[in-house]
Amino acid sequence: MPELRPGQSAELLKELHILTRDGKLNQDSRRKLKQVYHLYNFIEPLLEEVLAAQGDLTLADHGAGKSYLGFILYDLFLNAREAGHVYGIETRDELVAKSRELAARLGFERMSFLNLSVEESIDSPELPERIDVVTALHACNTATDDAIRFALEKRARFIVLVPCCQAEVAGALRRHKNESFGRTPLSEIWRHPIHTREFGSQLTNVLRCLLLESHGYQLTVTELVGWEHSMKNELIIARSTGHARGNARERLTQILAELNLEEMTPRFVY
Numbered sequence: 001m002p003e004l005r006p007g008q009s010a011e012l013l014k015e016l017h018i019l020t021r022d023g024k025l026n027q028d029s030r031r032k033l034k035q036v037y038h039l040y041n042f043i044e045p046l047l048e049e050v051l052a053a054q055g056d057l058t059l060a061d062h063g064a065g066k067s068y069l070g071f072i073l074y075d076l077f078l079n080a081r082e083a084g085h086v087y088g089i090e091t092r093d094e095l096v097a098k099s100r101e102l103a104a105r106l107g108f109e110r111m112s113f114l115n116l117s118v119e120e121s122i123d124s125p126e127l128p129e130r131i132d133v134v135t136a137l138h139a140c141n142t143a144t145d146d147a148i149r150f151a152l153e154k155r156a157r158f159i160v161l162v163p164c165c166q167a168e169v170a171g172a173l174r175r176h177k178n179e180s181f182g183r184t185p186l187s188e189i190w191r192h193p194i195h196t197r198e199f200g201s202q203l204t205n206v207l208r209c210l211l212l213e214s215h216g217y218q219l220t221v222t223e224l225v226g227w228e229h230s231m232k233n234e235l236i237i238a239r240s241t242g243h244a245r246g247n248a249r250e251r252l253t254q255i256l257a258e259l260n261l262e263e264m265t266p267r268f269v270y
Contacts, residue, residue, distance in 0.1 A: 012071055
């Protein structure tokens with residue numbers, strides 16, 4: 001079973017409800033800590049690579065919520081180093097204020113929390129021109145797409161996504177269902193409501209992957225095993241190579257046309 005790592009902040013783990021208030025690791029908190037380490041193990045090598053290449057790094061957690069991920073990464077990786085800065089981007093002011101207070105109390109000086117929309121975050125002078133690593137953990141529905149757009153604008157070296165609650169594509173499939181029946185036999189894939197929801201979620205991530213490949217990213221798509229008791233545990237890690245997959249954009253537009261989803265073109269083709 002996992003135990004606390006040397007120097008790990010007990011106060012932070014209490015705030016994240018991984019440690020109990022009296023500092024104990026019960027069965028549930030041990031499970032949570034194991035999940036935290038599992039996610040960290042995916043991201044740590046990326047941070048090491050960036051830091052080794054340029055001696056510094058910037059990380060933005062988009063749609064940060066309570067900044068759970070940003071705090072863990074700072075505590076386990078950056079806190080013992082003299083380089084690196086974590087930015088938490090969130091539109092709910094009360095969460096931004098709470099994260100600022102917690103970072104100040106813990107002495108996490110190289111953490112910034114910004115109350116910004118995706119449009120504001122792209123051009124905000126509070127953020128550097130380039131961000132090395134962009135993360136989005138369980139950013140709901142189109143918030144993951146906002147994080148991707150931000151990452152592309154900031155020319156991120158790495159993008160780490162755990163998407164959640166993809167409803168937009170499923171809604172488009174549902175709206176055009178009758179028309180699609182007469183257009184393609186593939187519409188049987190989303191004929192029933194439960195299949196519409198599941199296929200829409202799967203398709204959303206396929207389209208996101210093609211978008212990233214069209215912008216020169218190489219992908220690893222896997223499961224974030226044990227992160228939560230949910231089907232929403234797909235992990236997408238994108239590495240910038242500068243070389244776009246030659247047919248990615250074409251494939252993307254063909255899929256949208258075949259599935260009667262041309263209205264989604266602005267979301268996934270740019």
